[in-house]
Amino acid sequence: MLLSRYSNNSRRKSVVALALLASIFFSAGCDMKPHGTKAGEKAPEISGTDVHGAIVHLSQLQGRVVVIYFWTNSCCAGNLKQLEPYYSRNRDKGLTILAINEGNSRADVEAYARNNGLSFTLQTDEDAMTSKEYGVFGFPTVFVVDRKGIIREKVLGQTDTARLEKIVARYLD
Numbered sequence: 237m238l239l240s241r242y243s244n245n246s247r248r249k250s251v252v253a254l255a256l257l258a259s260i261f262f263s264a265g266c267d268m269k270p271h272g273t274k275a276g277e278k279a280p281e282i283s284g285t286d287v288h289g290a291i292v293h294l295s296q297l298q299g300r301v302v303v304i305y306f307w308t309n310s311c312c313a314g315n316l317k318q319l320e321p322y323y324s325r326n327r328d329k330g331l332t333i334l335a336i337n338e339g340n341s342r343a344d345v346e347a348y349a350r351n352n353g354l355s356f357t358l359q360t361d362e363d364a365m366t367s368k369e370y371g372v373f374g375f376p377t378v379f380v381v382d383r384k385g386i387i388r389e390k391v392l393g394q395t396d397t398a399r400l401e402k403i404v405a406r407y408l409d
Contacts, residue, residue: 273371275388279304279381280369282334287346287358295385297332301407302381303400305335306367309344312376317352318397324355329408330383333357338367338375382407 273280282294282304294302307316316335323333333356337345342360349358361367370379380389380403389403 277387279385279387282366284359287342287349292357298385299383300330300332301383301404302332302334303404304379306372306375306377307335308338308375309340320354322397322401331408336361336366338364380404
């Protein structure tokens with residue numbers, strides 16, 4: 237009899253403890269959904285240094301169309317270097333490309349940029365904090381941010397340069 241009371245009492249305490257934890261979690265406003273990652277939302281701030289040591293803040297790029305290109309060396313490096321001619325033709329029209337590499341060292345990304353003649357901004361996200369902030373779960377993931385800092389497009393997976401050019405052209409004009 238004492239054992240059955242103990243079992244029921246323990247189960248009851250466990251259920252109450254779980255319910256209490258759940259209510260604390262939800263009442264604290266714990267929202268697991270990334271903010272600022274959908275079309276029409278303000279892009280979350282990106283701050284840091286590029287692979288050359290220059291300080292980069294997304295908010296300072298307001299007034300330009302920004303392509304934020306999340307990538308890794310293992311999947312997307314070939315596509316990334318195809319963006320250089322497009323960037324060269326359009327940077328004077330207000331285009332900025334911010335390529336954020338996840339998982340590779342700054343030295344590796346810097347060497348990749350140098351070896352491929354990339355002149356747009358490259359950053360590393362070795363701790364994946366920026367990728368998490370933007371809700372990036374696969375590579376490449378591309379965000380097109382308009383001149384006011386609003387995300388206008390989100391492109392998941394491989395996309396050819398011609399398609400990306402068409403998307404960006406809407407916001408450059």
